[in-house]
Amino acid sequence: MAIDTQTTTTGPRTAAPANPEDAQLSGRAKLVLFVLCAAQFMVALDFSVLNVALPVLGKDLGLSQSALQWAVTAFALPSGGFLLLFGRIADLYGRKKLFLTGLVLFGAASLLATLAWDPASFLTGRALQGLGAAVIVPTGMSLLTTTFPEGPLRDKALGISGTLLSLGFTIGMVLGGVMTDTLGWRSTMGLLAVAAAVVLVLAPGLLPESRTPERPRLxxxxxxxxxxxxxxxxxxxxxxxxxxxxxxxxxxxxxxxxxxxxxxxxxxxxxxxxLVSLPMLKRRTVAWGNIAGLVTFSMMSTVVFVLTLYLQETLELSSFRTGLVFGVQGVASVVAGSYAPRFIGRFGARRVLVGSLLGQGLLGTALLAVGTDSGALLATAAVSLASMCHLGAIISYGLVVTSGVPDEEQGLATGLVTTTQQVGLTIGIPLLGVLATTQASLFDGVRTVLAADAAIVLAAALLVGVGLGLSRKRG
Known part of the structure; x- marks a missing residue:
């Protein structure tokens, strides 16, 4: 089943408008995009919605302070570890079929985590949530890239998807605190179960099936x-x-x-x-695009983490006022998501990617000016502007990696993209968190992490620019 502004491996490819501003989505295309983006948003929300609730959750279920990390790790392990495998299985046996299976698994696991009666049942639910996410993310992304033709339509679709992905992580931090205070920690898991059920009701009648025409052995x-x-x-x-x-x-x-x-x-x-074509990994766009994605996700998640500590522990802001800071950041991400496709259409995805990394790094450097008794306004402005650049990097790196990849390998390409996302969200805080713990004070640790973060992003911007050959080719 194909719609008039999309392409799949089973439907005809439509001509893409020459100008991104001319890319208009039909009513049905908007519904398809809504379903796919809602699923990605739901998974992004799961990454952060539980963070604020961990202390309360631990006391309720009897999880020790040292064991609380497993509430996060139990999800991160399968969600990052199985992405490539499920992306390839979806290519071979049907992306829609596997996407729906992932939704069922994610929803059931969220319900189990909501009703958990002891640590074992809760952690089992979290691990199954992660496994469901490992199915949903690559299949949802490959359905998006095979549904919307390469060009302005795909640029717009990926722009919306990237905005919601970034926004989901930010909103999760704010929403998790509000829901835990008012309804209890179980409501955060219950919200995910409801979201999965809504997407599961809408998806079967809207999404087209697509797979590779041949089925080689796995x-x-x-x-x-x-x-x-x-x-x-x-x-x-x-x-x-x-x-x-x-x-x-x-x-x-x-x-x-x-x-x-x-x-x-x-x-x-x-x-x-x-499972992974080495010639694909040797493509300059695939290799350097994924390096850029790994850096932008890992470093931005680290900034958000250390700023949360800075605002609450150093400036002693309340959870509500801290939430407002990240609420402004979320609004900035939405604005960036609406304009990023236009910049990509004008300057090319490669140039926008490198420029976004440079902006993220420079604004990270600006955060070093925060003090021990003031800095909330500066932190709000800098992290919001940095998030706009981060969003530009998210959208453009996905386009850099997947552009020019044939439909039969889109699941593999998007599997690489989403693996980079999940691994990036996982590794940044542990890697740089070690720097924070070796300093004399929390504030010194925060500044050290911010300096290292900015240096890594700026170095990556220069390396990616050279690797993508921007001096030789526009794009």
Whole structure:
């Protein structure tokens, strides 16, 4: 089933308007986009909605302070570890079919987490939520990129999707605190169960099915090594913030993860039908685009985390006033999402990507001017403007990676994009959080993290610009 402004592997491709401002979505196309974006927003919300509720949740279920990290890690492990595998399975056996399966799993897992009666049942629900997210995210993104033709229509669709992805993470932090204070922590999980049910009701009649025309054998050795490697890597980095990198379990798991990912590269070079096409990874746009995505997600999530500590612990702002700061940031992200496709249409995705990274890094540097007795206004302005640049980077890096990729490999390409997103959201805080704990005071630690964050983003902007060959080719 195809709609008049979309393309799928089973429907005809329509001509894309030459100007992004001429890209108009039909009523049905808007509904399809709403369903796909709602699913992505729901998963983004899940990343942050529980953070504020963790202390209350721990007391209610009997989770110790040291065990609270598992409320986050139990979700992050499967959501990041299985993305590539499910993205490829969707290519082969049907993206819509797997997308709906993921929604059922996510909704049931959210209900289990809502009704949890002990730590084991809650963590089981969180792990199954993560597994459902690992199905929903790559299948939803590949349905989007195969539904809307490459050009202004896809630019607009990805712009809306990227805005909601960023907004979901921010709103989750604010909404989680409000709901926990008024309705209890279980309401945060119940909200996700309701959201999954709504999307599941709408999706079957709206979404087209798409898959690759051929069904080669699934690369099992590749699936085992990449999934195991990602699981080990995410586990190591997620626990490093609590135990430190000197912990035997942390560095041992890190070594195992790197070894498995190295084995994955060897396996893929010899596989007849590889899970990840090495020639695709060698494409300049795929490699450098994903590096940019990893940096922008990991570093922006770190800024949000340390600013939360700064506003509440150093400036002693209330949870409500802290929420207002990130509410302004969310509005800025919406504004950026509406304008980013126009900039991309005028300057090209590559230039917007590099420019957005430069802006994010420079505004991160501006945050170093905050003080111990004031700085809320500066923090609000700088993080909001940085989020606008971050949103531009999110949208443009997705376009850089997926543009020019044939429909039969869109699940793989979007699987790489979404794996980068999930891993980026997971690794930034553990990596730079170690810097915060080694300083004399929390404020000194926050400044150290902000300085390292800005330096990494600016260095990445320069490297990505050179890697994408902007001096030789416009785009």
């Amino acid at each position: 690369d099992v050795p590749g699936a085992v090594t990449v999934t195991g490697g990602l699981l080990a890597l995410i586990y190591a980095l997620s626990t490093a913030a609590q135990r430190g990198f000197g912990d035997v379990d942390v560095w041992g798991t890190l070594v195992v993860g790197i070894g498995l990912l190295a084995a994955f590269v060897v396996v893929e070079s010899k596989a007849a039908a590889p």
